[in-house]
Amino acid sequence: MSVDHRRTTANVRVLDARGEPLRDTDVTVEQRRHAFAFGNIGFDLIPLANAETTEDAASRAAFGGASLEGLTSLSEHWLELFNTATLPFYWRGFEPTEGVPDTERLLTTAHWFADRGVTVKGHPLTWHTLAPEWLLGRPDAEVEKLQRGRIRREVSNFSGVIDTWDAINEVVIMPVFTAEENAITRLARRIGRIPMIRLAFTEAREANPAATLILNDFDLSSAYECLIEGVLEAGIQVDAIGLQTHMHQGYWGEEKMLAMVDRFARYGLPLHLTETTLLSGDLMPPEIVDLNDYQIPSWPSTPDGEARQADEIERHYRSLVGHPAVQAINYWGITDDGAWLGAPGGLIRSDGTPKPSFDALKSLIKGEWWLPRSRLRTDAEGRVAVSGFFGDYAIDAHGSTASVTLAAGTTDLEVRVS
């Protein structure tokens, strides 16, 4: 699919500090950022952002806990490719003891990313899995109150640095989830799926009216369509539809993936591919239904697997970036070290070296789809044609810099360097 719908050419009139056009002048133009969200989880970098020096810190996470010694290098690779970080707000880990949330540590991490130009997203505010064990004995009314309070607290505390949230996760299975007893499933079964969603979106919206709130699921069958249609009929404002695509059992291929995307695109909402995994090793057997059920002692990345992953990641990103409804692709893991399920789904090997998939993705995001620092010359009116992907660009002239943003429909801009 073409990605031309994500590009534009703008005539930028460059003015000097006094407002006079810089005629027939050499300027340099350089892309700074993609508008499209190329994301990954930032879980591994929490200890780095917090300058933690004991492995204990990394081991707090269920996954996404790479060992500390490689984190600086890992962070450089991370920032080389991605502009959007998903941070973990799994309630059980975030508030292991009631009333003692991990707010400061996550705030520091969120600011660390934001300071580096990265958009930060919180995942998830409401979920049955990894609900706190201390919630189990409470009556439904109290569970609901605590769930509402926890949403308000996190969304308020992080407002301004995290303005994108998975408001609720995996609602299709939520009330009929049986793998582990938990208070959220019980509540969802009692009050119903749509009231659960309304609860999550209402609390988050009130706490941060500017937030982008996402409904996220791994069930991409008609069940999710039915749920979405019910939610929209009920008048709940969903800002984006989240689609998980953990492909531990193999890449689906462009055709199947785009047919799925088309089904959800018909609701007219932006689509976020929230959790994307492609393996560089053996695939998980197809008969596994809940991916969490597959635990093996060692799951290595292999040369054949790495070649396959590189090919598939390129095809996957090309096809999804080519679909007009897709606004974000969040990959699920930068490194194999400490990866979810121990699976070799990272773009960086456990030894810290990049896999071919890293280079393949970089050749798109920072190559084919990126405008590198380029020298251009303004015309007699001070105009220069800037052509590239939607995003932010810097224009340097006479040692000064200005920023412009290319967006859909952008044709003429004026900018003053100073």
Next chain:
Amino acid sequence: MSVDHRRTTANVRVLDARGEPLRDTDVTVEQRRHAFAFGNIGFDLIPLANAETTEDAASRAAFGGASLEGLTSLSEHWLELFNTATLPFYWRGFEPTEGVPDTERLLTTAHWFADRGVTVKGHPLTWHTLAPEWLLGRPDAEVEKLQRGRIRREVSNFSGVIDTWDAINEVVIMPVFTAEENAITRLARRIGRIPMIRLAFTEAREANPAATLILNDFDLSSAYECLIEGVLEAGIQVDAIGLQTHMHQGYWGEEKMLAMVDRFARYGLPLHLTETTLLSGDLMPPEIVDLNDYQIPSWPSTPDGEARQADEIERHYRSLVGHPAVQAINYWGITDDGAWLGAPGGLIRSDGTPKPSFDALKSLIKGEWWLPRSRLRTDAEGRVAVSGFFGDYAIDAHGSTASVTLAAGTTDLEVRVS
């Protein structure tokens, strides 16, 4: 499961024509009808009800078209067991030429059943499969108008004799159905599932406010739960949830069946097992997804299969009648002759003889769960204790008859024979 929640004992005070208690008197009590809907399709009996004498009539139906010579005997078997008939209103067959619906023939059939004490149900008012081919070329707005009109027409014309309808069928798959291009799928995809359901229920409700309107589906996964929750949130009044259970690939067993029923019982609505099939021959291979895709030249009923079917039908009915939310079980075919898919799912063999399943079901419906004609004696106050399944009973005394109805909570009745 116990079926005691469907039984009661009522003290019936029997009065004579002048209102005096019939003290110490012999009376006979006999059950006439079950309150529980024990149903079957009545498709095969349309030619009989209409006194049609050419095979052409039977062959009009896609299925449920038994040959004419055995219909009288078949009808006797039918009426021996069942109190609820589903009649076919598949739009393609009902109105093969636009503006020429098969109303008279179906009305005659509906009255034929009603005259014999049978509740008649129409199936279905809205469905993508078997939508008329003449609908295909029309624009969506016209399709919607024609669909609305067809619902109003059928529900109005049959009001009083058919007051139970599958208002809409198989909505989970409706907008993503791909087996055959049709105008209803296109419309459903355009406007959404819930607006389709609202359309069907609104038109039917307005045409017959007293009707029992059913949402029916074969997809019993979480998708149907999500759909139902959306429909209820949207304020659409659904009178019963219809659950199809065509078990051509084998009986599910009580545990799985009741777990499914429990999932749908949580919405607090009556459940209708609308389409029930159990085979008395080879099972369909498990890899078949759409049952319609399995076409074989001959699918015989076998002695082993008949023994299995008889066992399963008894277990199936016992467990479902034992579930308090279930209000109806409609079996899908009285005879193998002309059966859907040619499958041996009937209770009567193609040669007209009853299978063991017929006897097994009869021993429940008209045996264990039935009060046969019984002689009882009133006490000194004219009272007699009538104990049985919810339903209608006749009390005869002195050559006169009166009717009483046992229902949930019925404890004391007074009846005058005259």
